[in-house]
Amino acid sequence: MNKKLKSTATQSIITIEKGLLALIAILTLVATGQELVHIWEIGTVKLADLLLLFIYTEVLGMVGVFYASNRIPITLPLFIAMTALARLIILQGKEMDPITLLYEAGAIAIIALAVLIIRFKPPWTYKYQPEDE
Numbered sequence: 001m002n003k004k005l006k007s008t009a010t011q012s013i014i015t016i017e018k019g020l021l022a023l024i025a026i027l028t029l030v031a032t033g034q035e036l037v038h039i040w041e042i043g044t045v046k047l048a049d050l051l052l053l054f055i056y057t058e059v060l061g062m063v064g065v066f067y068a069s070n071r072i073p074i075t076l077p078l079f080i081a082m083t084a085l086a087r088l089i090i091l092q093g094k095e096m097d098p099i100t101l102l103y104e105a106g107a108i109a110i111i112a113l114a115v116l117i118i119r120f121k122p123p124w125t126y127k128y129q130p131e132d133e
Helices: 002-042 047-069 075-095 098-119
Strands: none
Touching (some): 002 047, 047 075, 075 098
């Protein structure tokens, strides 16, 4: 009975996870459409708009990778974070306090370093080793 309950719970979680990812994909498409309408209405494309569209593309890519492989590489959310921080720097403009700019640029550098560390980590360390039951 315990194995059946565990199997049912696992399947429920997997179903909920896939449903939430589908919802994220749909809402990302809606947000992309809203941003494109906004760009069309104002008649100009700014760098911040392009970075936002790039973030939406990365989110969709992350959902697509999950559906293809049932795994989300940790580097994808890190790339999204770097893009979001770059967009934040651009949106804040010239009135930003210089120390804040240094902190945000430092955060991007730290995330980039984390990506490098993860990329050069030995492949055998990624394999999941289930505990003996």
